Amino acid sequence: MGRRVELARIIDGCKSGDADSFAQVVDMYASRCYGYFYRLTGDRDLSDELLSELFVKLVEKIGSYKGGAFESWLFKIASNIFHDHLRGKQRRKKLLDARRAELELEPDLNEPRRSDDSGEKLDRLQTHLSRLDADTRDLIMLRFYSELSFKEIAELRSEPIGTALSKLHRGLKKLRELMEG
């Protein structure tokens, strides 16, 4: 109860542009949101960018937050930001493919981004996560980092609760098999 009251006070502060409230909301949610972005992209720099975009959006849109689960509102924006990034990436990939076809190069850029690209060492989990489809990965990360209920996640994703549950089950089962294999 105390935490909810405290959160409501922080959100009111954010609405009135209070710098301390912004700092508090970053301290409360930045790690979880960063984890969400990192597990979806496997790229720290990109996760920093997406995180920054998320919190700037929070400042711009906080006036439209009318109550309800704040995590649901915040992760809805995070999910939209990630999907926008994904669409942009697909557009860039198409352009790159077209350019490669022009240059008649070997199609070796279809592989998902690996640690070598950014000089990072990816953990095993990240490697196996990249084998799941983007939608399932998003659902798993949403569930894990947002800490929302299935009902809230289903609403956030605009899909029936049974569908979300089934996708999550299949995804986590496959991940477990990959990790144990």
Added chain:
Amino acid sequence: MKDRESESLGELLRRFMDAPAATAAEEDIRAGEQILNAWPAPVPCDRALDELKLRMIATARRRRRSLRLLRGSLATAAAVVVVALVGLLGRGPADRPGVAFASIIPTAVWESDDIGADDFDLAYFTSEVQRIEAQMQALEEGETEVGVDNAAVEIEMELMQIVETEFWKG
């Protein structure tokens, strides 16, 4: 989050599958979540977070400034509209000028832009009037041209011809 604490995964699964399948699915989900817990994602560095906080403050200030400007512009626009409306609707009939205008020049000539043609018509009209005046004067004095018996009729015909040209219409 509060919902999640009260939500029973087992019960939820049993709504969509039979009990043994629901139990197995719950185990799979719990095991998967344990893996995620065992492999924590990296956290953002403190410097990035400090920069982020500054960026948020700057964004909030910029937004407040934009809103203030927008409100100021709206207030100015509203004032201009009000002044314009008062100017338009506040004037009574007494304020309006009651002067009537009339022109001694035919409207067609006044409105015409063809000055050359207008001048020619005026010169022709003037000469014709002068000629008729002279003929009328001669008639009054009993002086008629040789061989002209019906001078009055001829003048009348000339007048009709002038009228038929409708020169004043331009």
